[in-house]
Amino acid sequence: MSALTLSTSSATAQRADVVVIGVAKGAKGPVVALGGESVDKAYGGKLAATLDALGAAGSEGETTKLPAPDGGLKAPVVLAVGLGEAPGKAESYDLETLRRAAGTAARALSGTKKAAFALPVEDAAAVAAVTEGALLGSYSFTTYRSDSDAKGGKRSAKDKGASAPLAEIVLVGAKPRDKAHKAAAERAEVLAAEVARARDLINTPSNDLTPIAFADHVREAAKQHSLNIEVMDEAALAKGGYGGILGVGQGSDNPPRLVRIGHTHPKAKKTIALVGKGITYDSGGISLKPAGHNETMKCDMSGAAAVFAAVVSAARLGLRVNVTGWLALAENMPSGSATRPGDVLSMYSGKTVEVLNTDAEGRLVLADALTRACEESPDAIVDVATLTGAMVLALGNRTFGVLSNDDAFRTTVHELAEEAGEASWPMPMPTHLRKGMESPVADIANIGERPGGGLVAGLFLKEFVDEDVVWAHLDIAGPAFNEAGPFGYTPKGGTGSGVRTLVRLAERTAAGDIG
CATH class of the missing domain: 3.40.220.10 (Leucine Aminopeptidase, subunit E, domain 1)
Structure with a gap:
């Protein structure tokens, strides 16, 4: 830098x-x-x-x-x-x-x-x-x-x-020599370095950034910045019953991982949990993506990269808030062992999901991670994911959608994003769309109606969040990877979308302005 x-x-x-x-x-x-x-x-x-x-x-x-x-x-x-x-x-x-x-x-x-x-x-x-x-x-x-x-x-x-x-x-x-000027510049340096960390990971090709390799990157950063870390391999995931993460990753030779990385502060009064979608490559699985839609799918781990960078930022800035990051890492590939459309997965929550489209895989890995994050009773949870093409159609390539089970929190996250310089827009979750995900054989299907697909995905995730936990979902599918020319401070390729919003959330929570 x-x-x-x-x-x-x-x-x-x-x-x-x-x-x-x-x-x-x-x-x-x-x-x-x-x-x-x-x-x-x-x-x-x-x-x-x-x-x-x-x-x-x-x-x-x-x-x-x-x-x-x-x-x-x-x-x-x-x-x-x-x-x-x-x-x-x-x-x-x-x-x-x-x-x-x-x-x-x-x-x-x-x-x-x-x-x-x-x-x-x-x-x-x-x-x-x-x-x-x-x-x-x-x-x-x-x-x-x-x-x-x-x-x-x-x-x-x-x-x-x-x-x-x-x-x-x-x-x-x-x-x-001005304390405010110096502190502002130092914070900006940390933020820029961590956004660059996220961009580097997003730009790294999938043959070098497998779930295991991603977890290794997190281990190195955890050691450097004195962060807590736990990495669950495929054996631990199977023993724990993480059917969503395992179901998505079972078609690949590169096994999945669930990584927990945490910043703790001795004077913290609040805890926030951040959950990131980390599909290191998304072929669509058996529901294979059409030609022309695969070339940039190394970026489908942008949510996990943003969460990882935000937790490291919180540690480097010494924020008086506990921040736990959950990275749901898997590679979605078609093979003889891959999950098939029509298969039923038993999730970590105990619910069952009928997989009607294996390309709607991000919500499956997030569901397991959200359930696990809720077990620690955080004051708020925010998940970040390149989740749906529908959100891109709705908001374009430079704006991410914000959904939540709490209207006030949704507004807060939207305002924090605007403060941070990241374009966002609050989106609803109409309850009538839940009916489209009814399954004749399982508790829920992983897809519903095509219209409002980004909202349907939010409703699916909501099923795996405890009712008493405040939660927001950021669908960064549009701004996470810039395929057009660079503009302003945004390069072509990985952008690090979401990092600055999450850090702002952590700062405001540490200051007692939230929760």
Whole structure:
């Protein structure tokens, strides 16, 4: 991850490769944002006019590079990044706007050694937003990139640099001796590092990230950060009666795992449980996915990655709350031993499920993990999963759905997601949809009506949550894996969706604001 420094020196005094400033859309053209005043002065007060002449408008996502004026700056290049509409005189820039602008700039500077960010940082919240955006935007996944081209020759330095993240970030205007500024930046560093952890896992191909390999990653992190850990292998799952996890994983040569990882604090007054869907590869099983739908199914463990990263974040931040993560890990494959449509599974809860579609497997592994999590009587449970294509159809690729057995908690989780900068939307669970999951041979079927499929999945999960436990379900199927081009601080591929929301939930719970 990029190195971070806070600096009170002016933007013009920064010894860097590039100075980043913000530019907004004004009534009469682009306007240089707060933080870029000294740079504008170096251009003789004509920076906005110069940008206008170059076609820059200050729109969000827009970047414009220009050479620094002779003798005006110690950096040779200025990068102007668009902030969108300029706020009113008594207003400040929206925090998410700052995150996205910083991320956009960081992506544009891939391969650069050192960049000074002179974006608006009026308070600690803005310091956190710019730091977070810049660090998240500088992410790159290069584990599987070779130094050699297809013909065996070495790639050029230019080619190598293009894939390298921004090495060093200086945050201009942030005060290293200000406790609030320093704490905000340090929190952002932890958060960005853990989102990167989740992204790395999501981007890792399934031949290297099996359930066992995933569990090994968790073991390493647990040792490093003094976390409690328990890993249940296939023998322990069979002995415990975890029919959902075993049923999904039985068609694969890579056996399933249920991992419990926990952060505890001696002064904690509340406990939250996080449950993540960890299908390390989803072929659909016997209900095989059609061609064109398999290529990105390494991402079907994004929920477990988010939960894992959130628990580690809670530990690194020293949050005064107990956070337990449950990772339901399995590989869903077709074989002679795979669960067949029409089979009945006996779940950990004691309920039986008729499996009518083996591609509705995520809810089966989550059901066992939810039941197990309830046994520890947490104050709240949140599960995270790339669960349904129906949610993508409903909300698109950048917004996740929030369902809950408690309307107030659903609203809270939605608001926390918005605070964290993650787009979400509260969704209902109409009781009449439960009828579609009635089975003639078992307690419930794993699918129901196609319309409202994301809501049906939520109703299924609700069956495995104790009535006296507050629970929410995040369906991150849309934003978990970005197949389009990168934008803001969001890269192509794994995004780490859900991590920041879960951490915000843990922080607010630790502060006594929830529960």
